[in-house]
Amino acid sequence: xxxxxxxxHQDLPHRVVDRVVVRFAGDSxxxxxxxxxxxxxxSALLGNDLSTLPDFPAEIRAPAGTLAGVSAFQVHISDHxxxxxxxxxxxxxxxxxxxLRTNIxxxxxxxxxxxxxxxxxxxxxxxxxxxxxxxxDGSLKGFxxxxxxxTSITMEAVKPSGTKPRDAERSKNFFALxxxxxxxxxxxxxxxxxxxxxxxxxxxxAAANTLAFKAGWNFGDTAELFDSVFEVRPAxxxxxxxxxxxxxxxxxxxxxxxxxxxxxxxFLGSYxxxxxxxxxxxxxxxxxxxxxTMQAEDEIAGIGAALGAAYGGALGVTTTSGxxxxxxxxxxxxxxxxxxxxxxxxIQRGGPxxxxxxKTEQADLxxxxxxxxxxxxxxxxxxxxxxxxxxxxxxxxxIALRYRTPVLxxxxxxxxxxxxxxxxxxxxxxxxxxxxxxxxxxxxYPDGTPAFWPYLRxxxxxxxxxxxxxxxxxxxxxxxxEKADGSxxxxxxxxxxxxxxxxxxxxxxxxxxxxxxxxxxxPDGDSDLLLLGWGSTYGAIAAAARRARARGxxxxxxxxRHLNPFPANLGxxxxxxxxxxVPEMNLGQLVKLVRAEFLVDAMPLSKVSxxxxxxxxxxxxxxxxxxxxxxxTGTDRTDNGTVAETVEDQ
Amino acid sequence: xxxxxxxxxxKKDWTSDQEVRWCPxxxxxxxxxxxxxxxxxxxxxxxxxxxxxxxxxxxxxxYYMNTYGIHSIHGRAPAIATGLAVTRPxxxxxxxxxxxxxxxxxxxxxxxxxxRNVKLTILLFNNxxxxxxxxxxxxxSEEGKVTKSTPFGSxxxxxxxxxLALGAEATFVARTHDMxxxxxxxxFRRAHEHRGxxxxxxxxxCNVFNDGAFEEITAKDARPHMLIPLRHGEPxxxxxxxxxxxxxxxxxxxxxxxxxxxxxxLAVHDEHREDPSFAFALSRLATGxxxxxxxxxxxxxxxxxxxxxxNQQLVEATxxxxxxxxxxxxxxxSTWTVG
Numbered sequence: 001x002x003x004x005x006x007x008x009h010q011d012l013p014h015r016v017v018d019r020v021v022v023r024f025a026g027d028s029x030x031x032x033x034x035x036x037x038x039x040x041x042x043s044a045l046l047g048n049d050l051s052t053l054p055d056f057p058a059e060i061r062a063p064a065g066t067l068a069g070v071s072a073f074q075v076h077i078s079d080h081x082x083x084x085x086x087x088x089x090x091x092x093x094x095x096x097x098x099x100l101r102t103n104i105x106x107x108x109x110x111x112x113x114x115x116x117x118x119x120x121x122x123x124x125x126x127x128x129x130x131x132x133x134x135x136x137d138g139s140l141k142g143f144x145x146x147x148x149x150x151t152s153i154t155m156e157a158v159k160p161s162g163t164k165p166r167d168a169e170r171s172k173n174f175f176a177l178x179x180x181x182x183x184x185x186x187x188x189x190x191x192x193x194x195x196x197x198x199x200x201x202x203x204x205x206a207a208a209n210t211l212a213f214k215a216g217w218n219f220g221d222t223a224e225l226f227d228s229v230f231e232v233r234p235a236x237x238x239x240x241x242x243x244x245x246x247x248x249x250x251x252x253x254x255x256x257x258x259x260x261x262x263x264x265x266x267f268l269g270s271y272x273x274x275x276x277x278x279x280x281x282x283x284x285x286x287x288x289x290x291x292x293t294m295q296a297e298d299e300i301a302g303i304g305a306a307l308g309a310a311y312g313g314a315l316g317v318t319t320t321s322g323x324x325x326x327x328x329x330x331x332x333x334x335x336x337x338x339x340x341x342x343x344x345x346x347i348q349r350g351g352p353x354x355x356x357x358x359k360t361e362q363a364d365l366x367x368x369x370x371x372x373x374x375x376x377x378x379x380x381x382x383x384x385x386x387x388x389x390x391x392x393x394x395x396x397x398x399i400a401l402r403y404r405t406p407v408l409x410x411x412x413x414x415x416x417x418x419x420x421x422x423x424x425x426x427x428x429x430x431x432x433x434x435x436x437x438x439x440x441x442x443x444x445y446p447d448g449t450p451a452f453w454p455y456l457r458x459x460x461x462x463x464x465x466x467x468x469x470x471x472x473x474x475x476x477x478x479x480x481x482e483k484a485d486g487s488x489x490x491x492x493x494x495x496x497x498x499x500x501x502x503x504x505x506x507x508x509x510x511x512x513x514x515x516x517x518x519x520x521x522x523p524d525g526d527s528d529l530l531l532l533g534w535g536s537t538y539g540a541i542a543a544a545a546r547r548a549r550a551r552g553x554x555x556x557x558x559x560x561r562h563l564n565p566f567p568a569n570l571g572x573x574x575x576x577x578x579x580x581x582v583p584e585m586n587l588g589q590l591v592k593l594v595r596a597e598f599l600v601d602a603m604p605l606s607k608v609s610x611x612x613x614x615x616x617x618x619x620x621x622x623x624x625x626x627x628x629x630x631x632x633t634g635t636d637r638t639d640n641g642t643v644a645e646t647v648e649d650q
Numbered sequence: 651x652x653x654x655x656x657x658x659x660x661k662k663d664w665t666s667d668q669e670v671r672w673c674p675x676x677x678x679x680x681x682x683x684x685x686x687x688x689x690x691x692x693x694x695x696x697x698x699x700x701x702x703x704x705x706x707x708x709x710x711x712x713y714y715m716n717t718y719g720i721h722s723i724h725g726r727a728p729a730i731a732t733g734l735a736v737t738r739p740x741x742x743x744x745x746x747x748x749x750x751x752x753x754x755x756x757x758x759x760x761x762x763x764x765x766r767n768v769k770l771t772i773l774l775f776n777n778x779x780x781x782x783x784x785x786x787x788x789x790x791s792e793e794g795k796v797t798k799s800t801p802f803g804s805x806x807x808x809x810x811x812x813x814l815a816l817g818a819e820a821t822f823v824a825r826t827h828d829m830x831x832x833x834x835x836x837x838f839r840r841a842h843e844h845r846g847x848x849x850x851x852x853x854x855x856c857n858v859f860n861d862g863a864f865e866e867i868t869a870k871d872a873r874p875h876m877l878i879p880l881r882h883g884e885p886x887x888x889x890x891x892x893x894x895x896x897x898x899x900x901x902x903x904x905x906x907x908x909x910x911x912x913x914x915x916l917a918v919h920d921e922h923r924e925d926p927s928f929a930f931a932l933s934r935l936a937t938g939x940x941x942x943x944x945x946x947x948x949x950x951x952x953x954x955x956x957x958x959x960x961n962q963q964l965v966e967a968t969x970x971x972x973x974x975x976x977x978x979x980x981x982x983x984s985t986w987t988v989g
Contacts, residue, residue: 041984044984044986045984045986046986047986047988190984234988237988237989238988238989239988239989240987240988240989241981241985241986241987241988242985242986242987242988243980243981243983243984243985243986244983244984245983249983253979253980256976256979257976257980260974260976265737267733267736267737269729269733286967286979287963287964287966287967287968287971288964288967288968288970288971288972288973288974289974289976289979290964290974291964292736292737292960292961292964294732294733294736294960296729296762297729297758297759297761297762298758300726300729300759301726301729301732301758301759301762304722304726304729304730304732304733304759305729305730305732305733305736306733307730307733308702308720308729308730308731308732308733308734308735308737309733309734309736309737310733311720311730311733311734312733312734312737312738312741313737313738314733314737316733330723330726331723331726333723334722334723338720424980424981424985425980427976427977427980469697469698469699469700469718469734469738469741470697470698470738470740470741471697472695472696472697473697474697475696475697475716475717475718476718476719477666477668477701477712477713477715477718477719477720477721478719478720478721479712479713479719479720479721479722480705480721480722480723481721489668490668490713
């Protein structure tokens with residue numbers, strides 16, 4: 001095992017498969033996220049299409065070996081266009097009994113299970129709640145079980161690096177990565193180079209991880225465990241340059257792009273909160289783009305500072321999640337009253353209260369719509385995929401700047417941490433979102449004196465004039481008190497308030513004229529069912545529709561990027577279909593809005609487990625609605641269910 | 651900002667066309683006048699000046715200044731002003747707040763603006779009462795205060811705003827009062843000139859809900875006996891004949907008769923001490939406006955302001971990472987090419 005060369009696969013036949021779903025699971029300290037991320041990157045570099053689902057506990061280091069401490073990373077790689085991280089893993093790597101126990105129910109019989117046998121000792125089995133060793137009691141019969149003493153081989157393999165035994169053990173995730181990389185014939189060099197870069201400051205760790213990775217690879221080759229290795233060939237993606245991107249990185253880059261495109265400096269006021277913090281981290285790296293990031297004293301200060309920056313002519317942004325959005329409500333109301341551009345990014349997580357910090361949910365939609373006192377309309381946009389986060393950030397900035405309004409972006413934990421190959425856009429193709437500041441008086445008093453009235457509006461957009469401090473002659477005061485239409489002076493006049501409430505509502509409603517119509521994907525033109533979604537459910541809904549169509553059903557889909565206002569054609573679209581199903585990771589929020597707005601009998605499909613929809617779950621609901629009692633194309637058993645069918649994800 | 655000389659202005663130029671709506675006799679009027687009279691003397695432009703306030707009687711202030719301004723929400727003015735000051739360092743940003751706004755609902759933001767040393771001039775109008783909500787006790791009200799919300803007397807121990815600011819290591823902390831325009835103007839001028847966060851506590855009379863709260867120390871004939879003027883480099887003494895003074899006794903400030911202690915025993919005021927303990931000790935001399943109370947500048951030390959540091963990082967990042975290149979950023983991860 002001390003052999004440090006990487007061997008070829010010459011002795012084993014290659015089996016070409018079109019797709020595979022691998023899940024790495026271990027203790028939260030085992031480095032499973034890193035392992036999954038590296039496997040993803042090497043697959044991306046190979047040209048596969050892919051989609052990922054990290055799933056980790058809120059605790060940084062939950063007690064080792066416990067069920068609560070299990071951290072998992074699922075990646076779906078394929079040679080064709082895919083939409084989801086996969087319903088069920090084909091391969092599970094379980095680093096300890098707890099990881100096996102919490103994940104095995106997601107596998108279909110016949111799937112591959114690779115376990116670290118060194119971890120299956122009495123204490124760990126007990127912590128995981130096993131009364132007998134599953135490796136010995138026959139309970140894994142039906143799976144392709146590979147038992148590998150990963151810890152002990154790793155410790156032996158890394159000896160030449162001089163690493164102490166206690167530290168040596170920590171390289172075992174690289175052993176697992178090496179082994180799976182061998183199985184799936186992933187390129188080796190990018191990972192080896194990455195190890196050198198990542199651990200450049202700790203050469204001993206770099207050496208240990210390199211040795212462990214190679215040992216894993218070579219173990220696959222020499223241990224004669226496998227009768228073949230697998231190839232997943234490059235997908236036929238649209239020509240271009242691709243990079244693997246997570247939703248949070250994409251949204252951060254989208255904000256930087258929006259700053260460049262608007263020629264306004266970016267200011268982020270943010271308080272750390274999972275899963276939004278990575279946006280703060282990413283933006284903090286790019287100060288050479290003129291990006292100012294401020295880690296504020298609390299959520300309220302984060303949005304307050306962003307609003308202050310917006311008053312000064314910056315692109316003001318605040319990021320948050322969960323309870324943080326509640327804390328920002330009052331300042332969002334002020335932004336509505338001040339009519340200043342402001343971006344509020346809500347990376348939704350499970351609630352209420354602290355809820356599920358690391359799990360995903362879409363249950364903030366109604367709060368985004370209505371969660372402020374008074375009539376306080378705010379435009380809402382939502383990305384559908386990790387890569388889409390980039391474009392949605394630019395679109396939100398466009399709306400905010402053009403209409404002088406706060407805009408809410410509703411991403412979620414699944415998009416934030418999930419990743420997909422993303423075709424790098426040509427910068428020249430991005431929209432021009434510049435808006436002019438006011439530079440001259442816009443009003444004249446009867447005696448001819450020029451004046452600046454901050455609440456005079458553009459007749460088309462109803463946006464008010466935006467004059468920034470430093471502009472001579474346009475000094476003015478704005479505030480949260482109701483303002484007189486036009487002059488902006490404080491006014492408590494009943495008719496004026498009525499007018500201003502209607503003006504603010506009309507301004508936001510009018511954005512519908514300035515956004516693209518919702519696109520309906522309806523191959524039949526007059527399908528029996530419309531699947532209407534928003535946000536991160538896009539992949540599962542689209543995959544489910546493909547499956548249902550493959551069975552001969554007539555199913556249409558439409559996915560909303562703009563949730564307030566709705567695209568102008570949405571009413572026509574929903575009235576066209578006899579049945580409408582709205583899958584959401586909440587108890588039915590968009591469906592309420594659609595029913596209220598259009599008086600149609602749209603039906604909810606809810607999931608609030610902190611996990612994204614599986615395509616099979618949406619497909620099942622579609623089949624039920626259409627009276628198809630057959631089993632879903634994908635496995636459609638429940639988490640503790642029994643039915644097993646072929647897995648043919650699209 | 652241009653190189654053209656700042657135009658000569660008068661108080662009128664700094665006065666907006668809005669009718670002032672404080673109660674007749676409110677101490678806020680004299681503070682407004684002091685600020686409006688001071689502005690022409692500061693050599694700044696109206697368009698470069700911004701007043702940001704929260705909620706409360708004092709927070710109506712920006713409406714009356716012919717400058718840029720925001721009347722924001724309760725307690726949040728320091729946070730909003732921070733975002734503006736950091737992105738527009740050339741502006742002169744003033745925060746107008748009160749004891750409820752700054753110390754109760756917005757206590758957190760005040761502390762953090764001070765410790766970050768954001769370039770803000772913060773005027774805290776302390777009238778020891780909630781005026782706009784018609785007379786509830788405030789976080790600076792004395793214990794046992796009988797108000798609408800405390801018919802049996804308040805139980806809360808009050809803040810001393812100067813002590814609080816010094817505890818947050820504010821780089822400029824001063825106190826003045828609404829009965830002395832000259833002292834206000836001089837104190838506000840010093841606060842404006844300070845490069846960093848400056849906090850000025852202004853004792854302000856609410857003649858409707860807490861009339862006479864400061865009368866014991868600010869009435870004209872009481873001042874010589876009850877106000878301890880702080881002057882940098884001078885022994886701290888007061889009284890009509892300067893017959894009383896302040897000594898430091900084991901880190902604690904104590905009032906003595908100069909005749910007993912001797913002039914050389916008096917503490918010499920030093921605004922510029924790095925260690926805020928000396929100023930803090932002075933701030934503890936009076937726990938309420940009923941005993942001799944120091945006024946003037948407690949502390950004035952130099953520390954680079956937050957906005958300058960933020961903007962310095964942008965320059966440094968551009969030096970080390972090169973100028974902004976969006977296309978390069980979007981391809982900065984591992985990339986591969988298809989087709």
